Amino acid sequence: MTTLPSALGEWRALLGAESVLTPDQATARYGSGQGRRIAAALRPTQAPSVQRIVQIAARHRVPLYPISTGRNWGYGGANPPQDDCVVLDLSLLNRILAVDAELGTATLEPGVTQGQLRAHLDRLGLPFMVPTTGAGANVSLVGNALERGYGITPHADHFGAVMALEAVLPDGSLYRPRLGALGGERVGHSYKWGIGPYIDGLFSQSNFGVVTQMTIALAQRPPHVEAFYVFLDRPEQLAPAVHALRGLLRTTGGVMGGVNILNGYRLASMACPYPAAALARGTPLQAHELAELLQDHGLGAYLVVGSVYGEAPVARAAVATILRAFAPCSGRRVRLTRGKAGLLQSLAARFPGLASRVGFGPDQAARMLSALNLMEGIPDDVALRLPYWKSGTPLPEDLPGGLQSGERGLMWYAPLVPMVPDTVLAFEALVSRVCLQHGFEPLITLTSLSDRCFDSSVPLLFDGRSSSERERSRRCFDMLFDEGRQRGIVPYRMGSQAFHKLAGQDDDPALALARRVKQLLDPDNLISPGRYNL
Numbered sequence: 001m002t003t004l005p006s007a008l009g010e011w012r013a014l015l016g017a018e019s020v021l022t023p024d025q026a027t028a029r030y031g032s033g034q035g036r037r038i039a040a041a042l043r044p045t046q047a048p049s050v051q052r053i054v055q056i057a058a059r060h061r062v063p064l065y066p067i068s069t070g071r072n073w074g075y076g077g078a079n080p081p082q083d084d085c086v087v088l089d090l091s092l093l094n095r096i097l098a099v100d101a102e103l104g105t106a107t108l109e110p111g112v113t114q115g116q117l118r119a120h121l122d123r124l125g126l127p128f129m130v131p132t133t134g135a136g137a138n139v140s141l142v143g144n145a146l147e148r149g150y151g152i153t154p155h156a157d158h159f160g161a162v163m164a165l166e167a168v169l170p171d172g173s174l175y176r177p178r179l180g181a182l183g184g185e186r187v188g189h190s191y192k193w194g195i196g197p198y199i200d201g202l203f204s205q206s207n208f209g210v211v212t213q214m215t216i217a218l219a220q221r222p223p224h225v226e227a228f229y230v231f232l233d234r235p236e237q238l239a240p241a242v243h244a245l246r247g248l249l250r251t252t253g254g255v256m257g258g259v260n261i262l263n264g265y266r267l268a269s270m271a272c273p274y275p276a277a278a279l280a281r282g283t284p285l286q287a288h289e290l291a292e293l294l295q296d297h298g299l300g301a302y303l304v305v306g307s308v309y310g311e312a313p314v315a316r317a318a319v320a321t322i323l324r325a326f327a328p329c330s331g332r333r334v335r336l337t338r339g340k341a342g343l344l345q346s347l348a349a350r351f352p353g354l355a356s357r358v359g360f361g362p363d364q365a366a367r368m369l370s371a372l373n374l375m376e377g378i379p380d381d382v383a384l385r386l387p388y389w390k391s392g393t394p395l396p397e398d399l400p401g402g403l404q405s406g407e408r409g410l411m412w413y414a415p416l417v418p419m420v421p422d423t424v425l426a427f428e429a430l431v432s433r434v435c436l437q438h439g440f441e442p443l444i445t446l447t448s449l450s451d452r453c454f455d456s457s458v459p460l461l462f463d464g465r466s467s468s469e470r471e472r473s474r475r476c477f478d479m480l481f482d483e484g485r486q487r488g489i490v491p492y493r494m495g496s497q498a499f500h501k502l503a504g505q506d507d508d509p510a511l512a513l514a515r516r517v518k519q520l521l522d523p524d525n526l527i528s529p530g531r532y533n534l
């Protein structure tokens with residue numbers, strides 16, 4: 001039995017009525033079309049309030065669902081996995097508490113966005129990179145790291161870069177790492193593992209507390225960043241390219257950021273308008289249509305794209321080595337710096353006829369500069385166009401607002417794929433078959449996490465206003481998950497719309513232990529109930 005009205009009364013007294021949203025306001029703001037019942041929402045503006053909020057929730061047994069900026073797009077957004085939670089929106093706690101310029105760390109409240117950190121570092125004249133993602137400038141660093149999100153800067157694994165965090169536990173008490181308690185706060189913000197059992201990790205992809213601050217390591221922007229683009233003309237070049245990439249990551253990986261391999265459909269979604277005829281027909285692009293589209297835009301069957309960081313001579317030599325290694329499996333290889341991309345952009349603007357004949361218009365140049373921004377730790381919204389590829393409408397002005405509304409439906413299937421050429425081919429075949437069978441284009445990206453493993457991201461794009469479309473994407477996701485599992489391929493991260501796929505694994509000892517920890521810390525199941533099936 002919860003006593004929600006009493007808790008709401010106490011929260012209003014604590015935060016002010018304007019910071020406590022009614023169920024309708026909360027559902028409109030955080031519900032984004034999933035039909036989830038949201039009991040209320042709290043928007044604290046002062047960090048110390050969080051502990052009091054949790055204490056009130058504990059006293060009245062009201063479940064809370066904490067979010068940082070709540071833009072977990074494609075993974076359920078800000079939707080709690082269960083009905084009747086109160087969303088605890090921490091986006092207004094957005095102070096950058098400290099930047100240690102000497103050691104290269106930043107201590108952040110949950111609402112700090114990529115864009116805010118960039119502006120702050122620029123204001124201080126500090127040469128650090130923001131760990132950017134494709135989700136743009138207005139998403140948090142804390143929520144993304146807690147979900148173990150990744151990007152393509154040198155600190156690609158964002159939870160890997162978390163040095164320390166603080167959290168409010170379900171009973172309202174505080175967790176702080178032990179090195180700080182021993183007097184080593186500064187060193188504790190520079191060394192991930194602390195001393196004794198590693199506790200910080202318990203707060204990622206879990207529901208054991210509300211994270212109120214986080215210290216992340218920042219990579220320094222190197223003197224030279226150079227991107228490489230390797231176009232594979234034919235499908236049979238994929239396996240040798242994966243093999244070449246694995247070798248390169250072993251020998252040259254130290255200076256490389258994450259490398260992406262994009263299949264033709266994914267390339268088309270980034271570089272080509274969706275053909276009107278196929279949009280009207282309502283069925284996915286056929287192989288021959290895709291081939292024509294890619295040819296018209298001067299693109300290959302796949303693209304391998306990555307970046308190299310370092311002193312200019314080292315980076316240039318590494319790019320030369322990389323391009324040489326791909327020569328046997330690729331017809332066209334391009335190296336690009338910011339200077340060269342800027343020059344191409346001005347040439348494309350001055351000679352548009354020539355530029356479109358060689359398939360390099362101002363749009364392509366702008367996209368390449370945006371990609372370089374992301375590689376250099378400068379947040380950029382370029383990737384947010386993705387959900388609008390098949391909308392047939394222009395991009396809305398307020399992009400994040402547009403995505404938040406759930407109008408453009410998006411669901412990610414994001415599995416880990418061993419870096420073994422045959423497995424990659426089998427994975428691609430599986431995703432292509434299942435997606436096409438459900439009426440989705442298979443848009444596949446593989447991002448290297450190491451020389452052993454890719455994270456793949458496969459977005460299912462649909463009309464978010466239609467419940468049958470949502471159902472179709474769920475069916476497709478479920479089949480991808482089930483068939484992937486049979487081949488040993490499982491997601492690195494799941495969204496609130498898909499936790500049901502983790503149910504029924506009760507003989508899993510790791511899950512059993514996590515549930516025991518949950519029971520110990522949160523016996524009334526008050527923080528994010530149901531998250532990751534805990």
Ligand SMILES: Cc1cc2nc3c(=O)[nH]c(=O)nc-3n(C[C@H](O)[C@H](O)[C@H](O)COP(=O)(O)OP(=O)(O)OC[C@H]3O[C@@H](n4cnc5c(N)ncnc54)[C@H](O)[C@@H]3O)c2cc1C
Pocket residue numbers: 066067068069070071072073074077078090110132133134135139140141142143144146147148149150151209210211212383384385386387403410528531
């Ligand atoms: C086009 C596009 C491209 C994208 N590209 C990327 C990409 O390159 N890499 C990537 O990782 N993601 C990507 N995403 C997915 C997603 O949008 C981002 O990961 C985004 O950063 C997550 O939203 P957020 O930062 O607002 O986190 P939130 O939504 O605030 O947090 C995520 C979840 O973590 C938990 N949580 C958050 N804060 C707290 C807290 N303080 N205490 C306890 N629990 C908490 C909550 O359960 C929450 O639902 C992309 C999405 C789109 C649409």
